[in-house]
Amino acid sequence: MSTYASIEWKNGVVRMLDQRLLPHRTAYLELTDEHAVAAAIRDMVIRGAPAIGAAAAYGLALAAARSGAAEPETLRADLATAAAALRAARPTAVNLSWALNRVLARLADPALSTVEELRAVALAQAHAIAEEDVRTNRRLGLNALPLVPDKANIVHHCNTGALATVDYGTALGVIRAAHEHHKQVHVFVDETRPRLQGARLTAWELSRLGVPHTVIVDGASGHIMRTVGVDLCVVGCDRVAANGDTANKIGTYNLALVACAHGVPFYVAAPTSTIDLSIADGDAIPIEERAAGEVTHVGEEQVTPDGARVANPAFDVTPARYITAIITEMGIAYPPYRESLAALVEQANQGRG
C-alpha cells in the first residue's frame, strides 16, 4: 500500500490529500459536508475517475451523518439532493454517477427503516466502494502482465496512480504490477498540459515506487517513438462507451494517433466501473470545458498575453479503432468491444450481485 492516501474516512470526516500542492507540499484537507466534497472534486483537490467516485460516495455518507432528518424518507430526500450536488461537480468521469447510483440504490431498500440504519449503510457502502477499488486495481494490474514485455519502454499520459484512485492505480497500476514482477520497465511520462498531472503527480509517484522514468512534453512522444522506441502506451479513462470509444485527459487522443502511426500498442486501463454501456459511442460523452486560467497561467506565471482567447477542453475521446485492448479487473477486452465489454461488465455485476 502507499504511504499516502488520496482519500480516507477518519473520525467522521473525509480526509483528502490536496493534490494541487504536489509535488512540493503534502497537505491534507478535512471535509465535513457534501458541499465541501463537491467543491474539492470541482477544484481538483482530488481527481482521477476512481478517486472521485469514492469521494462522491463518502460525500453522501457525510450528508447522511449531518442530516437532521428524523424520518427515513426525509433522509432519503436529503441524500437525493446531496447526490445531485455531487454529481454536478464534474461531468465527464462516469464513476461519480456510478458510485452515487450504487449507494442510492442500496439505500432505496425498504428493509432499511430507520435513519440510523440508512446512515450506517451509506458509510458502509462508501467503504465498500473504496476497498473494492483497491482490489479492482490490483487485479487489473495482474491481468495486464502478459501485455508488458520485459524492459518495456512505456508512454503514460496524465496521472492514474494511487492518487487518481483509492490506491494502487489503474494504468499506473499496470506499470506498478510489471515493476513488482521485475520487468525492468521504463516510463516516458507525458507532462500532460494544462494541469501537468504527469510532471507533478506521476513523476512523484513513480519516484516513490522506484520505477525508472523520464518526463517529456506531450509533443515529444512521437519523437521518442521514432528515435528511442516505445513498446506500449497505457492510459486510464474517465468513461468508456459501449463501443469502446474512450474519454480521457486531453492529449490522450493525440497520443493514440501517434502510437497507431508507429504500430505501438495502445492500452486503456478501465475498471468496469468506468464502462458506461448506456452510451453507444464517444460522441455522447460530455466533455468538460475548464477555466482558461489553466492554460493562461502555470502557477503564478502568466504565459499568454492579457486577454488571450483560450479553448480548454479537459478531455478528449479516442475512437475505439485506435485502442488495442481495454484492460479491466475482469479480464482484457479486445475488439469488437461492443461484445467484449458487455461480457466483462456482466461478469462484474454477477460477481458483485
Place this chain on the structure above:
Amino acid sequence: MSTYASIEWKNGVVRMLDQRLLPHRTAYLELTDEHAVAAAIRDMVIRGAPAIGAAAAYGLALAAARSGAAEPETLRADLATAAAALRAARPTAVNLSWALNRVLARLADPALSTVEELRAVALAQAHAIAEEDVRTNRRLGLNALPLVPDKANIVHHCNTGALATVDYGTALGVIRAAHEHHKQVHVFVDETRPRLQGARLTAWELSRLGVPHTVIVDGASGHIMRTVGVDLCVVGCDRVAANGDTANKIGTYNLALVACAHGVPFYVAAPTSTIDLSIADGDAIPIEERAAGEVTHVGEEQVTPDGARVANPAFDVTPARYITAIITEMGIAYPPYRESLAALVEQANQGRG
C-alpha cells in the same frame, strides 16, 4: 511592416528584442560583439531559423568592425574564428550556417584587398540577408494563398512570425498573407511546450495583426480536428533535408501525424535558405537537446519533483510522407520532394547569382 523588429543594426551595434520577456515586456538588448550575439542565439533572446541566420550575419559584421587586424588575411582569420563561435550556438537550424557561409564566401573574393573593404562588405552582406529575408517571406506568403481556403481553421505550432524572422514571418506569413487578402482565417495556436512560443509569441503577434485565434495545449489539436474541424496545418522549419524530411520545433511531428489521421493538409513554410540539399534525409539532421530546466520550470514555477529526470529534445523530424507540400518563396514543392526541392533551390541560386 511590424512595429517591432526582432533584430536591427543601429549605430554600429546589433539591437535585439529580448523575446524571453514577451508577451509581458518589450525590451531591447544592444550587442557589441560576436560573443554576445552567439550567447543571445544560444539563450534564445532571438530564435527562429531565419532570424538566427540574420543574427549570425550581423554577428560577423560586428566581429569585422571590432577586429584590430591591419591585414586582410588576419581579418579573414579572425572572421573564421568568429564564424565558428556563432555556428556552434545552435545546431539544428541550417540558416545559421547558411548565412555565415554566404558572408564568408563573399569575403573570400581576392578582389577585396583592404580591411576597410572587408568590413564594409561584411555589413553589406548582413543587410542583404536581412532585407532578402523580408522579401522572401512576403513572396512565400503570396505563393501560399491558393492553399488557404476562405474561413479556414488553421493549426499553427511554435512561432514563425516577424519575431522568428527579420520581418513578416514564414508559416505565420502564410496566415498573415491570407488575412491581408480577407480570407477570414482563424488560428488554433499550439502553445508549444516547453518554451511556449505559441502561447507567448504567436498569440502576441496575431493579436497585433488582428487575426482571430485561440490558444490550445499541444495535446488538444486532435480533439479540435475531430470536434470543430480544421482545414490545414502550417508550420515553419529549421532544416529540410533533400528528401523533404523536415526538422522543426518539438511537437511538429505529433501534429503532422494527427493531421494525417484526419486527412488535414500539413504544410511546411520553408524559405529556400532552410533547405539543406547536402543532407539526404532527416536522420542526418542534428537534434539539439536543451536544458532540463525548460521542462521542469515554467518561469519561476517548478512543476516536477526535485531531481526528476527529463528529456528535452528541442526539435523533431517529420518524415516527408506526412508533408502535403513545402511552400517556398520560389513556389510550392510537392512530392516527390527530391526533385521538386532541388529545382526550387536551383532557381533561387540562379536568381541570387
